[in-house]
Amino acid sequence: MVIATLKDLAEIKDSIAGYKRILNVGCAGCTAVCLAGGQKEVDSLNLQLAGLFKESGSPIQIEGYTVERQCEMEFNAELDPMVERFDALLSMACGAGVQFVAERFPKKPVFPALNTTFIGSNRDVGWFEEMCRFCRDCQLAYTGGICPVTKCAKSIFNGPCGGTNKGKCEVDPNIPCAWNAIYERLKGQNRLDNIMKIRTHMKWQNQIQGTVILDAYKDRYVK
Amino acid sequence: MKSESDLEKLLNAGKFVVTGELGPPQGNDPEVVKKKAEMLKGNVDAVNITDNQTSVVRMSSIATAALVVQFGLEPVMQMVCRDRNRIAMQSDIIGANALGIRNMLCLSGDHQTFGNQPYCKNVYDIDSIQLIYTVKRMRDENKILDVDKEMGGSIRMFIGAAANPFAEPFEFRPYRLKKKVEAGVDFIQTQCIYDMKIFKEWMKKVRDLGLHERCHILAGITPLKSGGMTRYMAANVSGIIIPDEIINRMTSAPKGKAAEEGIKICCEQIAEIREIEGVHGIHLMAIEWEHMVGEIVSQAKLLPRPPVPL
Numbered sequence: 001m002v003i004a005t006l007k008d009l010a011e012i013k014d015s016i017a018g019y020k021r022i023l024n025v026g027c028a029g030c031t032a033v034c035l036a037g038g039q040k041e042v043d044s045l046n047l048q049l050a051g052l053f054k055e056s057g058s059p060i061q062i063e064g065y066t067v068e069r070q071c072e073m074e075f076n077a078e079l080d081p082m083v084e085r086f087d088a089l090l091s092m093a094c095g096a097g098v099q100f101v102a103e104r105f106p107k108k109p110v111f112p113a114l115n116t117t118f119i120g121s122n123r124d125v126g127w128f129e130e131m132c133r134f135c136r137d138c139q140l141a142y143t144g145g146i147c148p149v150t151k152c153a154k155s156i157f158n159g160p161c162g163g164t165n166k167g168k169c170e171v172d173p174n175i176p177c178a179w180n181a182i183y184e185r186l187k188g189q190n191r192l193d194n195i196m197k198i199r200t201h202m203k204w205q206n207q208i209q210g211t212v213i214l215d216a217y218k219d220r221y222v223k
Numbered sequence: 224m225k226s227e228s229d230l231e232k233l234l235n236a237g238k239f240v241v242t243g244e245l246g247p248p249q250g251n252d253p254e255v256v257k258k259k260a261e262m263l264k265g266n267v268d269a270v271n272i273t274d275n276q277t278s279v280v281r282m283s284s285i286a287t288a289a290l291v292v293q294f295g296l297e298p299v300m301q302m303v304c305r306d307r308n309r310i311a312m313q314s315d316i317i318g319a320n321a322l323g324i325r326n327m328l329c330l331s332g333d334h335q336t337f338g339n340q341p342y343c344k345n346v347y348d349i350d351s352i353q354l355i356y357t358v359k360r361m362r363d364e365n366k367i368l369d370v371d372k373e374m375g376g377s378i379r380m381f382i383g384a385a386a387n388p389f390a391e392p393f394e395f396r397p398y399r400l401k402k403k404v405e406a407g408v409d410f411i412q413t414q415c416i417y418d419m420k421i422f423k424e425w426m427k428k429v430r431d432l433g434l435h436e437r438c439h440i441l442a443g444i445t446p447l448k449s450g451g452m453t454r455y456m457a458a459n460v461s462g463i464i465i466p467d468e469i470i471n472r473m474t475s476a477p478k479g480k481a482a483e484e485g486i487k488i489c490c491e492q493i494a495e496i497r498e499i500e501g502v503h504g505i506h507l508m509a510i511e512w513e514h515m516v517g518e519i520v521s522q523a524k525l526l527p528r529p530p531v532p533l
Contacts, residue, residue, distance in 0.1 A: 153334050154305070154350070155347045158350050158353070160392070161331045162385060162386075162387030162390055162462045164391045171334045177391070184392065196402075198353075198406055200356075202349075
């Protein structure tokens with residue numbers, strides 16, 4: 001899922017300064033699951049922001065509402081009757097959600113409260129790890145299910161580089177060397193032949209904005 | 224002849240070569256480069272020009288290498304995959320060749336977090352092995368990547384790369400070298416060798432795979448300057464293994480005598496390496512110690528350097 005983390009409070013305060021009535025929109029999708037942008041976090045952030053603005057002598061009116069998923073327009077439609085009462089919106093969704101809310105209400109300033117961090121997995125409670133960089137050409141088949149694009153600091157395809165240090169990456173002794181891990185995993189599966197041949201250069205496909213339209217729906221969307 | 228470089232001619236003639244290293248300055252003064260080049264001239268056969276090593280911004284390797292050509296020394300231009308995409312790399316290879324640069328070293332490069340621009344975006348569009356076959360294609364087929372139309376002129380480049388026998392997974396390292404050989408590398412410079420046992424085991428495997436007959440292997444040597452440097456490198460530099468015996472020799476050397484001991488160790492290593500089948504030279508990385516290179520190669524009985532065969 002998408003992992004996000006709360007922005008610095010001062011940065012959020014700066015972005016909404018000057019607006020008196022704020023609607024903070026939570027998201028019950030990924031950012032709720034990673035404990036960054038669900039209803040609970042909306043309530044908590046509102047309390048903190050109200051306190052900060054009150055302290056600085058310019059109190060604001062801030063309310064919260066959480067939609068099912070901000071990355072789906074039909075859920076954002078629930079906000080339609082509310083937004084008129086507010087000067088600006090905060091969004092506690094990922095970047096996709098923020099942009100979809102902003103698109104739905106083009107006359108209202110919409111500000112992000114979170115930093116969208118990565119697509120990752122939940123290692124343990126409150127512990128998330130990055131897993132995918134969306135290269136649109138999944139490499140996991142020959143790497144034993146370990147992503148070299150994401151987990152190698154140099155995203156190399158014919159590793160490991162010379163910087164492996166006691167099985168860890170040279171950039172951080174807490175990060176395993178992805179290519180050492182790939183080697184060990186493949187060796188355990190008797191599949192080392194997977195990395196004995198040169199892997200040729202990528203055709204990077206993620207350099208312009210992507211759109212996916214399923215074949216079954218092409219008639220509907222592609223004119 | 225692939226490149227007409229002196230390095231290639233000497234290696235083809237079976238000479239035991241010496242390459243050195245010249246770190247470009249953090250400034251634009253060509254005199255700094257000239258001074259270093261003068262110290263190395265006659266003491267090495269060619270000199271590596273590092274490419275923003277440790278991710279610290281310096282005079283570019285291509286410009287420094289072109290200056291070194293003017294100063295009468297043969298450069299090995301290093302090129303890292305960290306800072307350029309395939310467009311910039313191929314463009315710089317063409318440009319470097321036009322400037323008279325005939326050797327290059329294909330590297331992935333130190334990660335940017337080590338340097339003075341830690342928040343920059345790295346590139347790694349292609350990796351070092353992919354860079355090797357890119358240069359080979361440019362040279363042997365006169366074509367850039369993915370384009371069938373031939374370029375104008377012809378690229379002459381002796382293609383080098385690095386190899387590190389001293390990092391996990393040890394048993395895979397010779398096979399990674401094999402991938403570089405299959406990509407088209409002509410010569411290899413290894414990571415600094417201190418643990419001779421590991422290096423000899425790696426070389427044995429390299430010979431078993433027949434790789435020593437398909438590329439020239441130059442053994443990496445870095446003279447230790449002090450006990451402090453030795454301890455620091457042993458503890459902090461990834462991919463380097465320094466055995467206790469060498470650490471003890473360096474740290475127990477009498478005050479003011481550590482550098483002398485370092486050079487002594489270095490010469491012993493060179494003598495030992497010369498006996499290893501399949502090693503065709505050394506790569507002497509005397510980091511910010513260019514003025515000592517003459518002394519080292521002299522003590523190691525590597526002078527005079529052989530004339531370049533016609």
